[in-house]
Amino acid sequence: MCINMIYEVRISYKPGVQDPEGESTLEGLRALGFEKVEEVRSAKLYVIKSDYDLQQIEEMCKRLLANPISQDYEIREVKQHSSR
Amino acid sequence: MCINMIYEVRISYKPGVQDPEGESTLEGLRALGFEKVEEVRSAKLYVIKSDYDLQQIEEMCKRLLANPISQDYEIREVKQHSSR
Amino acid sequence: MRDIKFCVLRGPGTNCDIETKVSLEHFRCTAEILHINKLIKGERSLLDYHGLVIPGGFSYGDRVRSGAIMGKTLMKKIGNEIKKFVEEEKPILGICNGFQVLVEAGMLPGFKEEQEVALGTNSSSRFEDRWVYLVNENRGNCIFTRNLKKVLRMPVAHGEGKLILPLGLEEEYLDRLKRNDQIVFRYSYEDGTPALGKYPHNPNGSIFDIAGICDPSGLILGMMPHPERAFHWITYPDWTRKGLKGYGDGYVIFENMVKYVKDNF
Amino acid sequence: MRVKLIGIDANQLLEISEKRQLSLNLEEMKAIQSYFSSLGRDPTDVELETFAQTWSEHCVHKTFKGEILTKEGKINNLLKSTIARVTKELNCEWCFSVFEDNAGIVDFEGDIGVAFKVETHNHPSAIEPFGGAATGVGGVIRDILGVWGEPIANTDVLCFGPQDFPYHKLPKGTKHPRFISKYVILGIGAYGNNMGIPTVNGAILFDESYVTNPLVFCGTVGLVPKSKYVRKGKPGDILVLVGGKTGRDGIHGVTFASTELHEEAEETFGTAVQIGDPIEEEKIKRGIIEVRNRQLGSAITDLGGGGLSSAVGELARLFNCGAIVELDKVPLKYPKMSPWEIWVSESQERMLLCVPKENLEEVLEIFSDENVEATPIGEFIRENKLNIYYKGELVGQIDVSFLFNEIKAVRKAVWKERRHPEAKFSMPDDLTLDLLKILSSPNVVSKESVIRTYDHEVKAMTVLKPLQGVYNDAPSDAAVLKPLYNSWKGIVISNGINPEYGKIDPYWMAASAIDEAIRNNVAVGGRRIALLDNFCWGNPEKPENMGGLVRAAQACYDIAKAFETPFISGKDSLYNESSAGPVTPTLLISAIGILPDVRKAVSMDLKEKNSLVYIIGLTFDELGGSHYYKVHGYLGNSVPKVDALRAKIQIDTLIRAMDKGLILSCHDLSEGGLAVAAAEMAIGGNIGLEIDLERVLVRGKLRSDHILFSESNSRFLVEVAEKNKDAFEELFNGCPYSEIGVTTESDELIVYASSRKLISSTIDDLRKAWQGGL
Numbered sequence A, B: 001m002c003i004n005m006i007y008e009v010r011i012s013y014k015p016g017v018q019d020p021e022g023e024s025t026l027e028g029l030r031a032l033g034f035e036k037v038e039e040v041r042s043a044k045l046y047v048i049k050s051d052y053d054l055q056q057i058e059e060m061c062k063r064l065l066a067n068p069i070s071q072d073y074e075i076r077e078v079k080q081h082s083s084r
Numbered sequence C: 001m002r003d004i005k006f007c008v009l010r011g012p013g014t015n016c017d018i019e020t021k022v023s024l025e026h027f028r029c030t031a032e033i034l035h036i037n038k039l040i041k042g043e044r045s046l047l048d049y050h051g052l053v054i055p056g057g058f059s060y061g062d063r064v065r066s067g068a069i070m071g072k073t074l075m076k077k078i079g080n081e082i083k084k085f086v087e088e089e090k091p092i093l094g095i096c097n098g099f100q101v102l103v104e105a106g107m108l109p110g111f112k113e114e115q116e117v118a119l120g121t122n123s124s125s126r127f128e129d130r131w132v133y134l135v136n137e138n139r140g141n142c143i144f145t146r147n148l149k150k151v152l153r154m155p156v157a158h159g160e161g162k163l164i165l166p167l168g169l170e171e172e173y174l175d176r177l178k179r180n181d182q183i184v185f186r187y188s189y190e191d192g193t194p195a196l197g198k199y200p201h202n203p204n205g206s207i208f209d210i211a212g213i214c215d216p217s218g219l220i221l222g223m224m225p226h227p228e229r230a231f232h233w234i235t236y237p238d239w240t241r242k243g244l245k246g247y248g249d250g251y252v253i254f255e256n257m258v259k260y261v262k263d264n265f
Numbered sequence D: 001m002r003v004k005l006i007g008i009d010a011n012q013l014l015e016i017s018e019k020r021q022l023s024l025n026l027e028e029m030k031a032i033q034s035y036f037s038s039l040g041r042d043p044t045d046v047e048l049e050t051f052a053q054t055w056s057e058h059c060v061h062k063t064f065k066g067e068i069l070t071k072e073g074k075i076n077n078l079l080k081s082t083i084a085r086v087t088k089e090l091n092c093e094w095c096f097s098v099f100e101d102n103a104g105i106v107d108f109e110g111d112i113g114v115a116f117k118v119e120t121h122n123h124p125s126a127i128e129p130f131g132g133a134a135t136g137v138g139g140v141i142r143d144i145l146g147v148w149g150e151p152i153a154n155t156d157v158l159c160f161g162p163q164d165f166p167y168h169k170l171p172k173g174t175k176h177p178r179f180i181s182k183y184v185i186l187g188i189g190a191y192g193n194n195m196g197i198p199t200v201n202g203a204i205l206f207d208e209s210y211v212t213n214p215l216v217f218c219g220t221v222g223l224v225p226k227s228k229y230v231r232k233g234k235p236g237d238i239l240v241l242v243g244g245k246t247g248r249d250g251i252h253g254v255t256f257a258s259t260e261l262h263e264e265a266e267e268t269f270g271t272a273v274q275i276g277d278p279i280e281e282e283k284i285k286r287g288i289i290e291v292r293n294r295q296l297g298s299a300i301t302d303l304g305g306g307g308l309s310s311a312v313g314e315l316a317r318l319f320n321c322g323a324i325v326e327l328d329k330v331p332l333k334y335p336k337m338s339p340w341e342i343w344v345s346e347s348q349e350r351m352l353l354c355v356p357k358e359n360l361e362e363v364l365e366i367f368s369d370e371n372v373e374a375t376p377i378g379e380f381i382r383e384n385k386l387n388i389y390y391k392g393e394l395v396g397q398i399d400v401s402f403l404f405n406e407i408k409a410v411r412k413a414v415w416k417e418r419r420h421p422e423a424k425f426s427m428p429d430d431l432t433l434d435l436l437k438i439l440s441s442p443n444v445v446s447k448e449s450v451i452r453t454y455d456h457e458v459k460a461m462t463v464l465k466p467l468q469g470v471y472n473d474a475p476s477d478a479a480v481l482k483p484l485y486n487s488w489k490g491i492v493i494s495n496g497i498n499p500e501y502g503k504i505d506p507y508w509m510a511a512s513a514i515d516e517a518i519r520n521n522v523a524v525g526g527r528r529i530a531l532l533d534n535f536c537w538g539n540p541e542k543p544e545n546m547g548g549l550v551r552a553a554q555a556c557y558d559i560a561k562a563f564e565t566p567f568i569s570g571k572d573s574l575y576n577e578s579s580a581g582p583v584t585p586t587l588l589i590s591a592i593g594i595l596p597d598v599r600k601a602v603s604m605d606l607k608e609k610n611s612l613v614y615i616i617g618l619t620f621d622e623l624g625g626s627h628y629y630k631v632h633g634y635l636g637n638s639v640p641k642v643d644a645l646r647a648k649i650q651i652d653t654l655i656r657a658m659d660k661g662l663i664l665s666c667h668d669l670s671e672g673g674l675a676v677a678a679a680e681m682a683i684g685g686n687i688g689l690e691i692d693l694e695r696v697l698v699r700g701k702l703r704s705d706h707i708l709f710s711e712s713n714s715r716f717l718v719e720v721a722e723k724n725k726d727a728f729e730e731l732f733n734g735c736p737y738s739e740i741g742v743t744t745e746s747d748e749l750i751v752y753a754s755s756r757k758l759i760s761s762t763i764d765d766l767r768k769a770w771q772g773g774l
């Protein structure tokens, strides 16, 4: 039996870094009549199922998923479930 | 004074719908040596700052943010903070 | 004959407007590139034009989803004008991003008045530019493809072109599309055999290899491939082997659109 | 805010330079000190920053324009004495604007000129590959907008570390080459595709020296109606800032580019990182083209390195006037930016226009129609001073003449000849495996998977695309654009680059790059060629780096002059160096030619069975830096040389043959030599080919494998129909050429030497290897 972990990795632009996707979404929402939206920031989420541990997930973030210079990452353990 | 709310809207593929970004991320991770990753699903997150209420945020999802055919949305209230 | 005038509609990020305009004007008509803001502000009316083309590009940066912001904005701001335009039986062509806009606006496939299908991220998860073969499967409903030969070649260049039908209702939707003669182009092999999902002949994983559909009236066509880039043989990828043979396969689509207007207005 | 300079000592001066990330050296700090002493006051931070920006390597090209001490004597202004000298001496009447503005401009058809510029964006791409590459594209597009040009095509040349570089060997703070390449490619695609500018030509190379310091060259071609190219700002004209809001992003980008990369670069220069917004730039482009067409502006420039400080200063100098700028008018992303930050911010997607007062309203309306912010932020004045205000207060006042009277840099150059171990291995019996290995080696292998992620045909102008042949999978030598709807005239874009040769001798590397760029251009029918140079070198303060740089620049003069191809623009990016050492000296040469009738363009794929195959040019024993040596583990010393006078006659003759319709296909010989060129042509045409090595014209005595894989310059393979044999040979009379083979009915590439088979492979196997399947 092996333990399978699910992690949620959230990648967002650091505050101050341009977020064009957020900006256009804001524009889009306003055009649709939601004029009082003040700000939209976008982020990406990866839900990763594996039996790696937290540290290794962090390694994934550093090597591929996020760019520490412009992006923040946040890892959240979702649940633990056993398979097989 | 006005109440500003922050909502996190999470847009993910409906179960059963192909998630190309998740798949290519999985491939990328495996190529980097994380061979035991089993699955990656991707999702998008919008952090929306406004003084609209939950119902209106839901309206935004329906009207623009989520695609009713292939995507699900989930709204989470992050925090409430007052300004001015 | 009255002057024929087309609207080539652009929003921020539209970028295939000029070659689209040139393709239309080849057939002795006027094609005006119009910014969506002029319609929204009411400075111009869509009803002053005989046909509408929504060209390719990245409207609003393809943010949220390709075509979403422009599609939803159009319906919200000038939905009535568009409805009227359609009622007057004027033709609408959406190319690439324009197709995405029409889908997001709920104008295609046009069963109901809301979005019923989606153009999702390519199965490869990549933007891809390549020439593909298309088999023209329309039985005559679509006004854009009359007299068009059976197998065509055109380039696709997109990251989100995979047609997705509602989960669990795929068969039902396909049946309906077929019954209404709404399927126009399918990705195929050189001999016209459908690609059956096989990459790269089907470049994006589109269901039933669908590359273009029209609405039940046949007056609204949306297609991922770019006819304006297949207008002259000189833009074909292998003309240095095959020589110059007049016009390309995209030609007839624009010709039909102009001809329809000339015959009916 | 004032900075205390008067009366402090050398150490304190340096400390200030360091602390504020000014990258000014002691001499420069002293010059500033004495300037302000003479004014009897300390500088403000705004003023000090202005000097740091304007005097940075990136903005003034200190090294190229300074003094260089060599063993042979002093070189004053390397740019003028080599690169620009070619242009001056050739004095071509079709060069419309060279070395002056943001991009070089040459005549095209009637009133229409073509602008071309290539830039590098290396350091930003090292730390934020997606954003760095994307903003590299965005930046060079603005160079074209900055000459009132409408961008119509992009090129990109990328140099990465080996993709299989071991993780544990990565220096601290360095991203893996795979991470870098993935996001650089995404960034380039995203910007070009989103703006609707086709990416039509490029190259991707790999070398260990690029692990810590990737090179990202981005180029843009544009069209400029010459009659609407205005540069005549005058006192009273309004300065209008157009585009995105100004933020803290990009602060100190130029000083960042003017220092070596170090471990903490991420933290120190984190603010230099930007993501870029192509849609904003697309809107700006629309506005600018409209302003140009209605002729409402008097001058324009991009906001690049140094931000407003450079843009305003340079324009003021150009028009011999001064300016008033009110920084508080600049629209900001964050309310709390200090005046100096606003002044030097390098936020993307901004342009500066000069507009005569009477046109201001119309200009503002044009941008408002495009949803682009346009803000008057100041005006030109008669007095030669920059007066910078913030909320009514004068926060800086600088003499334009002093600002542009920067201190001449003095560099030392030492050139030491290098000897590498000679290749020692005997000729393998069967060279098929060698060929397959070279075909699948990283620099040669097909780049299709990248090319297809770029839209290379938006605008419907690309008539010769990056990939050719029956299956659209063979590598084109150059791209051809047909930019005007009512003319068949074409623009031909190509490049030449080969850092391997730079490891042996930068002189011959430069010569080879020029030859390659030109022959790629000619291979499809290009002529009347103009060149751009892009130097990427290590720290110029190190004499051994400078030694190679000087040699390369000298080759630029010698070779381009002989080819009669003027340079029209260029750029240098020095300080491509980290603790792991400098990058291999890398010179990119970009070439832009014209084609009177695009219908005569020639592609590289074999067209017919049973036609004749000729090689044009001489083959020497030149395998130093070759791929053949490389796969055998050697570098060698016999680097390919160039005889430009002979090459010039060959290319002129080849062009005549093409115009007569005698050439069915044509491919240049470069990495992998004759063998690779033949294989690629066969793959393209899906047609078999038989070659007899004995018939190749060689100089000296060469082993067969050397004939096959030598990378001698100035050579082409051409396919000629049997019926045109006489006409072809008559034309080439007097040029080195020889008939070496035929295309066949079979599906194999076969190479003989004295009736012994050296290579025998099916095209399918070649294709598989070339597509990376080895």
Ligand SMILES: Nc1ncnc2c1ncn2[C@@H]1O[C@H](COP(=O)(O)OP(=O)(O)O)[C@@H](O)[C@H]1O
Pocket (backbone or CB within 6 Å): D058, D059, D061, D064, D079, D083, D098, D099, D100, D101, D102, D103, D104, D143, D304, D305, D533, D535, D567, D568, D569, D570, D571, D572
């Ligand atoms: N190394 C070089 N070789 C050739 N031309 C150069 C070089 N460096 C600068 N130039 C020329 O000087 C002019 C100004 O260039 P540059 O400072 O790079 O402009 P920008 O600020 O737009 O990047 C351009 O015309 C450019 O071609």
Ligand SMILES: [Mg+2]
Pocket (backbone or CB within 6 Å): D102, D142, D143, D146, D302, D304
């Ligand atoms: Mg510039």
